Amino acid sequence: MNFTNYTMRITTFFFFLLCLNTALAQSSILDQKITIEFKNDALDQALKKIQSSSDVIMSFDKNILPAIKIDQTFTNRSIEDILNKLLEETNLSFKLINKTVVIVKSDSQGAVMQKEIEKYTLSGHIYDESNKETLIGVSVFDANGDAGTVSNSYGFYSLSLPEGDYTISYSYLGYDRMTVPVSLNQNQTVDIDLSEMSATLDEIVISEGVIEREEHVRSTEMSVVDLDIETVQKIPALFGEVDVIKALQLLPGVQSVGEGGSGFNVRGGNIDQNLIMLDEAPIYNASHLAGFFSTFNPDAIKDIQFYKGGFPAYYGGRLSSVVDIRMKDGNRKQFGAKGGIGTIMSRLSLEAPLGEKGSFIIAGRRNYLDLLLKAVQNARNNGDSDLADTSFDLYFYDLNAKANYQLDDKNRFFVSGYFGRDVFGISSPEEEIDARVEWGNTTSTFRWNHIYSPKLFSNVTYYFSNYDYFLSFDLDLFKIDWDSRLQEHSLKADFVAYMNPKQTFRFGASGIRYNISPGEIKAISRGRVTEEVQVQINKSIEAAAYVDHEWELSENLKVDAGLRLSSLHNLGPQDVINLDENYEITDTTSYDGGIYNSYWNLEPRFKMRYQLNKVSSIKTSYSRNAQYIQLASNSNYSSPFDIWFSSSELIRPQLADQVVLGYFRNFKDNELQFSFEVFYKSFKNVIDFKDHAELILNENLEAEIRTGRGRAYGMEFQFKKDIGRLTGWLGYTYSKTRRQINTINDGNWYNARYDIPHAINLVATYDLSKRITVAANFNYTSGGAITVPIGGYDFLGTQVPIYSERNGARLPDYHRMDLSLTLRGKKNEQKRFKTEWIFSIYNVYNRKNAFNIRFVDGTINPGTTIAEKTSLFAIVPAITFNFKY
Amino acid sequence: MIKNIVFVALLITILTSCFREPIDFDLNDGDPQIVITGWITDDSTPQFVSVTRSTSFLGEQSIDYVDGAEATISTDQETYFLEERETGRFFLPEDWTAITGQTYRLEVNYEGNNYTATHEMRAAPTIQNPLVEEITSEDDSILLYQTLISFDDPVGEGDGYFIIDYQKGTEVSDFIERGFVGDDEFIDGEMLEEVVATNFDHRHEMGDTVIIELYSIGQNSSDFIEEVLTESFRGESPFETPPVNVSTNISGGALGYFVTSGMQRVEIIIEE
16 A cells, blocks of 8 residues: 555544544533432522533523522433523523533523623733743643643743633642632733742642643643653762753663663664754754763753654654753843752853843853863873873863843743864874864754734744864874764744634744755865865755644543644755666766755644543554654764765655554542553664765765665553652663664664663652752663674684674663762752752662673683673762752 | 873773673574685785685684585686695695686585685786885884885776785784775775885884785775674774674675785885
C-alpha cells in the first residue's frame, strides 16, 4: 500500500471519528436519567439539587424565579422531563449551552425569549508574585463548574464563560492557590500574582496542585514531560553541576549516548532527531567539554517541555523529540543575583527591572579546568623552563541574556540570546607549535506577543542560530586553518484562538533559511596560502504551516487533531552529483540560483483522551514527522566536528510515524501519578553511512550515504510523585530499535547502537527538614549494542578482525547510584541573601561501567589478544556552594 | 612536546577518572573460514601465498595453515604451479619473472572449493632524492632520524602506494603497521616530494643503514590496507566509525587479499 494513501486514510478516519463523537456528545446530556426527591423545595433549591445529582450546570437569575414550592419525587426520569415538569406552571423555559442549562423567561406564547445568552472572556497573564516571572501551565478554572484552561508559554490565559458570577481559581504546583470572584458581564482582563508556598513541608500542601495533577489524567497530552527547573536542581549530578539534559536522560524512553554524555536517544531516534530549542532557537550542539556538561545554565532557565511523542502540530523538523527550553524573563520587581561555586565551574546571574514594564537577566558560566591544569603544571614544573613556556587552554563558557518589555496590555516584546564556546588549545613558543580548537553555539531570538482580542493570542518570532567550529594548527612555517559553520534564520508566527473553554484552535506558519558551510581549509606555508579546500555551501529553505484544534467533545472524550504541511527547497547555485545504482558518481548537474529541488510532506497529528473516571483515562496519539536536516556522523558518539546537511535530490527527507497508546491513573487523591504507554514507531529514509565512509570535507557526501528503514517499539511505565516530603519517580522502559539499510549488514535488519532493551530509573528526593534535603537516583540499563569480532586472520603480521552482524553483541549491563545532600542556610524571611551547600557523590558504589571495549595485545602475554574495558568514571565526589540574593 | 601532550592527556584522564582493565568477554566465535593472503612483487626474493583458516580473535595470535590445498598463478599466456614448501605456504618457482603491467590471476583449490583473485602488477616509480632528516627525541637526550623520498606519480588515477623503511638486516614483523599507505586521488600525475618513510615508533640513529621500499599497489589495495589499519588498530576514541569487515578481492567465499606490485628499493646510510 502506498504510504501516503495510508496516512491520508488514517487522517480521514480520525476526522470522521471526531465528527461522530461531536454528534453523539451534543444529544446526550439532557437525556441523562436521575432519581431525585424534592421536599417542599423552592425552585432555586430544586434546580441546585438537579445540578448536584447530574452532570449539568444550572444557570439562572434568582430574581426571575417564581415563589413556588415543589414537593415531588422523580424516579429514573430524564433531566429534560424533570425540567419541563418543574417549569410547566411558570413563564420560564430553558436552553442548553454546552453543559449549562440556562433558565430564561418565555414570552406570552411560551416561546423562549430571543435574548442571546452572552459569553464573555476572562483573560490575562499569571505571574510569580516575588519576581513577576510569567508562569507556564497554571490551571485556571471555574471553582463551581468544570470549565478551565491553562496558561500558555507566555503566562497568558483566556477563559470564555456565559454571563454570570464566578469564583475563578488559579492553581500551580508549589504556589498558593488563589481564588478570585469575578462578575462576568463584559470581557475582563485579570492579571494574577501567585506566591510561592511558604510552608513547603506541611502535608496540607498535598491538597494543593490537585487540579494540575488531575491534568495528568484529563489532558490529551501524552509522552510529554513538563520538567520544572527546581526538580532538575534536586537531582544529584556529575561534578555537582545541575544539568537539564542529564535530567531528561533519567526519564522513561530516553537513553544516554554513553556515560557522562549529553547526547540522548528518544524512542529509537538518533541524536540528531531531537529538536533542542532555547527560547525557540535550535541548539545544534547542546554539550560542553565533549558532552560532560550541557549548554544550559540552570540559573537562566524557567521551564522545560519535553515531548517524545504525540507532537503538537506547531512543532516540526525532527522525528523523535522536542525539548522546548524557556529562559527566565528577569525579575521585574527588584534586583536579584544568583550564583554558585562548584568543583569544576562557577556561575553567576543577575536580573533586574527595566523601568516598570520590563526586566532583564544575564547569566554566565565558566569552568576552570585550564586554571587547574596550570596549577598542577606549575607544581610539577619545579622551574622546568620548557614546560613553563607551554600554555594550555581547556575551558568553556556560556552567556545567557534576555530582556522583555511590556509596551501595553496587548503588546510585549522579548529579546534573548545565548553564546557559548568551548576552547581547547596548546601553545609552546619553544616548540614552535600553536594548536587550537574552538566550537560553540550562538542564538538570538526576538519575540513579539500580541493579544488581538481576549480570545486571540499571537506570537511572532525571529531567531538566528549559529553553530561553528574552528581548528587551527600552527607549526611556525606551516599552518592549517579549518572553519565550518551552520547558520539558520527563521521567522514564524503562531496564533492561539481560545474559542470557548472546550475548544482551542491554533494555527501558524514558519520559514527557516539554512546556510551550511561544511568546511573550508586553508593551508598556509611561509605566509602564503598554498592550498585551499572549500566544500560548497549548502543553502535551503524549510517552510511549514499548521492548524491544530483541541476540542473537549464530552466530559469523557477530548481530541486534539492537527495537520502540518512542511516543505524543503534546495537553493542554487549548486553543483549536484548524479549516482548510478552502485552509488558511483556518473556526472554532475550544475544549477543556477533559485529553487532547484523541493519536497513537501503532510504531517497529521492526532491525540485523544477518553476519561474512564475521575482518576483514570486512556489516551492515544498518532503523529507523522518529517526531518529535512541531519547529522553526518559515522561515529558512535557525536563529536563537535560532525557536520549537518540537508535533504537534497539524492537524500530524501526522513519520515517517522508514531502511534502511542497509554493508560493514566492517579492514586491517593492525585498524590501519585501512574502512566503506562506503548509505542510503535516506523522510520522511513533513515540514513546510515557506507562501510569506511569518509565524511569530513567530502564534497560528495551523498555518495557515502545509504538510506533505509527503521522501527522502534516498546513500553514505558512511570510512577511519579511531585508533592510532599518525598518526591521523584520510578520508571521502567522496554524497547527495541532496529534498522534495515541496503549494503549495510548484508541488507539484514540490525540493532541500532542505542538499542537498549531494559532501563530502570529511580529518582527520589526527601526533605528531612526545611534546611536539609537528601536525594538519590539509581539508573540501570542493558548494555549498549556493539559489534565485536567473531574471529581473525593474519595479513603480513597484522591480525585482521572478522565481525559478525552489526551491533550483535552488548556491553555489560550498566548501573549506577548517585547521592546528594543539600544544606540550606538558616532561614530568615527578612534576609534576602540565601545560601546552600550541596554535597554530591556520583557513582556512589564505585562501579566501573564499561564505556567501551577494545581488544589489545596483552601486556602479561604479548602476542595474546585480550578484551579490555574502558570506564570513564569511578566514584566522583563534588561540593557546590550556591547563593541567591 | 610529546610529553606535554601526554601530560595533558594524563591529567584529563585523572580528572575524568578513566579506567581500563581486562574483562572476560565472550565473543561467540564463528566457524573457521578459509583465508588466502599473498603479496607478490617483482623483487627477486621468494614470493608466496598463504592459505589459512581464521582463528579466535582473543587469545594467542596463531596462524592455522591448511594442509592439502593447491595454488596456481596465471596470466593469459602462462600458468605457474605454486609449490607447497611449508604447510599452507605456496611458493612461486624460482625462475619466475614478474612482468609489470601484467594482470595476475591467483587460483586456489581446497576441499573441492575454488577461490580466485586477480591483481595488476603496476610498475613502481623510481625513488628520487632519498633524504635523512634530523628529529629531536622526546626527551632531547639523543638525536633521531627519519628518511624521506620523492617520486613521480604517473598520469592517470588509480595508483596507490605503500612505503616502508627499516634497518638493514632486521626482520620486519609488523610490515603493515609500520608502513605508510596512500593513493593519487588528489595528486594524480604530480611529483610527490619529501614523503616521510619512517614510522614514528621506528626512527633511526646515527650510523644505521636503512632500506626504503616503495610499492605500487593500486588504489584498491591501498584502500584495503587503510581498512586493515583502521580495523586492526582500533583505539578507544568515542568518535571512531562503527566496526566493519575489511574488503576482500578473493572470490569463492574466502577471506584475505591478493596483491601484486612493482617495488623500488634504495639503501641509505645515516651519517654526518
